[in-house]
Amino acid sequence: MRKVAVVAAGMSRFGVRQATFRELAAEAGRACLGQLPPELRRRIDGIVVGTVMPERTAFQSHIAALIAETLGVRPRRLSARVEHMCQSGSAAIRHAFAFIAAGLADVVLVVGVEKLNVPVRGEAILNMGCGVDRDWEAAFGLTAPPAFAFAAQAHQRRYGTTEDDLTAIALKNRRNAARNPYAHFQTVPTPEEVRCSRMIADPLRLYHCSPITDGAAAVLLAAEEAAWDFTDRPVWVLGTGQAVDAFTLANLPQDLSFWPALREAAGTAHAMAGTHPQDVQVAEVHDCFAIAELIAYAGLGFCNPGEELDFLRSGGPDYGGPVVVNPRGGLIGCGHPLGATGVAQACEVFWQLRGEAGPRQVPGARIGLTHNNSGMGEHVVILYGRD
């Protein structure tokens, strides 16, 4: 298996954007490729786009070809769009990685993009139902907030987790987002504002949830031989894992306060990388809801199951702690444009490991991790490292 590096990264501003699906992808792609001279651009021989539902929100399929042509890339070895609901961006990175590792492509552009805000707000909300099983769950009204609320309630029952614990996570991520010019939210609410925000699904209040966001992100991956031509500071993909417990809530393990597939995905990634959870200094974790980040602390091995609250309350995931979780502001602060999220996480880790994260910089970060999930039973973990 060949070594693979990230050699460039770029993002669009996240938010409720007056831009089309194509324009968002172009904004991120150009931010990623803008510095490259033409002779290096021509060496891009593949494209993988992570996106979930442009068929609904832009009446457009055939996505990889659309984005390649928009960006002036002509794929000679690999062209595809990859979808895995909320983890589509990380899945896209994994697929580019697999093709390069196997020797089937050399330099692959990965774009994650989603345009979720459409003129009719009700339609934007209903579209999210595409992610839930239509026959067995969506038909009975299940959406993401109540599903994750079940996990929060399980964690409360088992460990005494409070709304204030969830609020602490939300505030941490909003503070970080306020230092990130790409983030959907640029302001920090007061604890009182979070506590008094609208109840969405008990115990999850509005500010414990990620918003409906438009955005795009891009990274360029290259085989080791090619990487050095693109940058003198490549960030290596050290390992990756993906695992599934189940799709529908009904088939998940009964105790929702711990997610076995996350532990399995992280274990696969660390085994491949030859690293341990304690080696990670910066982690982009899938906080679609605050409870998800809390549960992920144990799944990712940053603490033992049941010790998530100690880890959080002692400042473990904040600056100064052993691993800074969501320095870019997470999904709660940056928003969650489905296919874009996993790629935006990779952008942040790329910048953090190169010391380019400005006011968000985690000092001396050498190993970074991204965690992306789609539902509580499906997880992707990718590990990155610098020389």
Add this chain to the structure above:
Amino acid sequence: MRKVAVVAAGMSRFGVRQATFRELAAEAGRACLGQLPPELRRRIDGIVVGTVMPERTAFQSHIAALIAETLGVRPRRLSARVEHMCQSGSAAIRHAFAFIAAGLADVVLVVGVEKLNVPVRGEAILNMGCGVDRDWEAAFGLTAPPAFAFAAQAHQRRYGTTEDDLTAIALKNRRNAARNPYAHFQTVPTPEEVRCSRMIADPLRLYHCSPITDGAAAVLLAAEEAAWDFTDRPVWVLGTGQAVDAFTLANLPQDLSFWPALREAAGTAHAMAGTHPQDVQVAEVHDCFAIAELIAYAGLGFCNPGEELDFLRSGGPDYGGPVVVNPRGGLIGCGHPLGATGVAQACEVFWQLRGEAGPRQVPGARIGLTHNNSGMGEHVVILYGRD
């Protein structure tokens, strides 16, 4: 890179089906996995689903997880849906191949599925517009038939191709389909019926076009070490190539009578396999319209550019010729359920190389090829061989 084999295959009946998206995928998946004992089923560690627009036709995304759970597969290493419009099925096979070749997964189920016929026929037709650039081409009325008609007209001008040549291809494929119980069409029209069928886009008549079809197909891929546990007659993936000239018609090379990206994709596949076009005895070629098969003869190297008519008229692509093209009946005979087509092509090659194709059997076939395109400028070629 590890060797990869196809070790099982199965299909749903293609047609206008009274079945949901999920039911079609289940039918193919069960046909593929039905013979496997439980201990072998549990070794499936990945799933890749090729499909284009379930978000429109089934209001469902999050596809890989849905199909895995429906089939009782728990992916521990790989789960994704891959989309590349009409070549989504072949793209899915390539992605499973890449993960196995790179050592990231061992046994991966590939399902191709599409439910195109919806209750409102106008919506079914409009949905196909998702495959065309919305801003620049669909907005001006471009759909697939006129695009391929431009290629047919170019071929007519340059080589004197007649409607009867296109009819000969359609009739060959309908004859083959009539021997294939999975095909959409089970009857053979008379030459007169084809000649008098409705003009769709000059010179393409109704019977020169593939229909709007529902269906699914599945293949199981395994690394060499695992393959022998699943079957004593594995069919090896010898090589694969994908290449893109352009997406929009406006950016394609001016002469539409030859497709450079097809030659490039086939060249990549043969270079990887160490084979030549003349080594291929059976080829599943993307005849979305009859002209596409004609042009592909040269792109795939079965004859030189400009000699397609000689090759066709001398029986080159029929039984008894050097390479039997579309023995299962092609897209014209079997229908074209987008994501299912590439996987159905692989099923046919699997059966042909194992001598299991019944009345369609190509005697002594050792090397088979599938060709799948999405538009005239984007092509995938996969080569398969038996020991």
